[in-house]
Amino acid sequence: MCGIVGYIGYEQAAPFLIGGLEKLQYRGYDSAGVCTNDGEKLIVKKEQGKLKELKAMTDDGNNVKGTVGIGHTRWATHGRPSKENAHPHLSRSGKFAVVHNGIIENYMPLKQQLLKNGITFSSQTDTEVVVQLLEFYYDGSFTDTVIKVVSMLKGSYALGIMCMDAPDEIIAVRKGSPLIIGIGEKENYIASDVPAILDKTRNIYRLDNDEIAIIRRDSISVIDREKNNIEKSVEVIEWDIDAAKKGGYEHFMMKEIMEQPKAVHDTVFPRIRNGRVVLDEIKLTPEQIRDFQKINIIACGSAYHVGVVAKYIFEKMLRKPVEVDVASEFKYREPIIDEKTLTIVISQSGETADTKEAMEEAQKLGSHAIAIVNVVGSTIASEADSVIYTLAGPEIAVATTKAYSAQLAVIYLMAVYFGDILGKISEKDYKRYVSEFESLPEKISSILEMREDIKNIAEKYYECKDIFFIGRNIDYALSLEGSLKLKEISYIHSEAYAAGELKHGTISLIEDGTLVIALATYEKLYEKVISNVKEVQTRGASVLAIGCEGRNELHEITENIIFIPKTCDIMLPSLAVVPMQLLAYYVASFKGCDIDNPRNLAKSVTVE
16 A cells, blocks of 8 residues: 655655655555655656665755655556656646545546546556646635545545645645644644654544645644534554554554455445446457356465355356366366466465466466456566456555455456356346445444454464364355464464365364354355254364354354354355454464464465
8 A cells, every 4th residue: 555744844855755655665665756845846756666766866855855745655556667657746737746545436537527628647547637637626725626626536545735836735635545644843744654754743633534634834724625624633642663554553464454344445446337347457358258168267375265265156157167276286287278268367466476377377278367466567467468456455464364355356346247248147136236345345344343252252262273164155165264364373273174074074073172163154055054063063062153144043053153244145255254364363362473474474475
């Protein structure tokens, strides 16, 4: 996720801006830039690559004059990593400068409107639309123009804005993406996260959605879009710098678990337009999509588990055969693939060596490869025939959480998109799926509010030696991820089994006190899973059930139950995975494990 920092005071701004951006590098980025007002014009300095490039260009900011400025580290979403696409962006005459975190979902129609009025663009970003709109609608009032423009925007955004005609002000706006205001002595600050300003102040305001802050050297005003004043409470930051980088959470993994509603929102919402799923990234005609006879899904680790979920969903909705391969095995099994096969590869980093090689093998055999990737410009993204980016932002903890959820979200979008083209979805069902897409982030948020209850369950079981997950259909597919999450950060032996297979040998491992986590969310096979639960209970197992709201009869089976909100079948994994992530986190925490950096594991596996 990108980083924002801003300064207004009496010192030179650029050295502070670059220092603040350095403290936000953990967020991940591919370019960086600063803008200051030198009294005559807005000066922008930006470079692709790491911050050291910008530091070298500006002598650590010392050769960029001005006591008011904004800075940014960009993690590419719209437009490749490049100097032109880096922030800050200037309007055509240089009157306005903007830095932006988030996604402007309706930037294309806004851009078309500006192009028709003769406005030219120098980047491929959604952000440049904002700065060009500011100049286009400028009426002499900085504040009024900002209010007018942000009322036109759809999506999520944190904005830092400068105007040449208002040299003693920075305006900050927030909707969806976090933004804070730092309170100083004869100087004030903006930032996307606390570390950027922590060496200057510990007193902050947190902007809420749709709030607008007008920041001067000696004052801060917060208003709404009707220009009503808003009284803000000062928050005093007590964290040390390392904790601040984690947003106040003890570990990046918990921070990223909590970011899942936003990750899903940012991945899904830009791809729903006028009630339809739009996947412009897929470079296939409807005729080509109808012509595919088979789908192959290739991935590693948690991404592979997304593929297993996808198999159930695609076969149910598209009525096409689907194979799922562990990438490291794919090319060695001499797969039967040709131009009638669609290949989908999934990788968070876009650099996973086994996945990359498997994709290349599929392409050699004539298959069209669609990559689901989180990192813009990564190798897999560059070499795939089509690429769909999961807009989860950079993930720091080794154990994936929000990237997994964003990948699932893309699978749902693809299922509905392909199902519509293939004529397999009624209009009634189509509308229901879109409605569920729109409510998914809120439902994930409701589960996150249950984390104290899940923590209490984890305290009961963190000393277990063996834990088994069982489920059927997509519940089984999801149990694979629940088991992996637990074992990789807590080091407890854990396995996931298709519940119907228990009696074929696995049930011999159940003994008194063994914890069995039973996923019972899939309505069609609910009764069968309950029968399997009773089988393990008669062998002495302790059972934790995960079921949908309304299944109150689960109380008759076990006292340990986590209820998730109801949703359509295909989206159940997005809800049921969250309590399993939280359970794994709290179990590992009680055991005192190094949660963000589990032993022997790396975030991106770039060798075979």
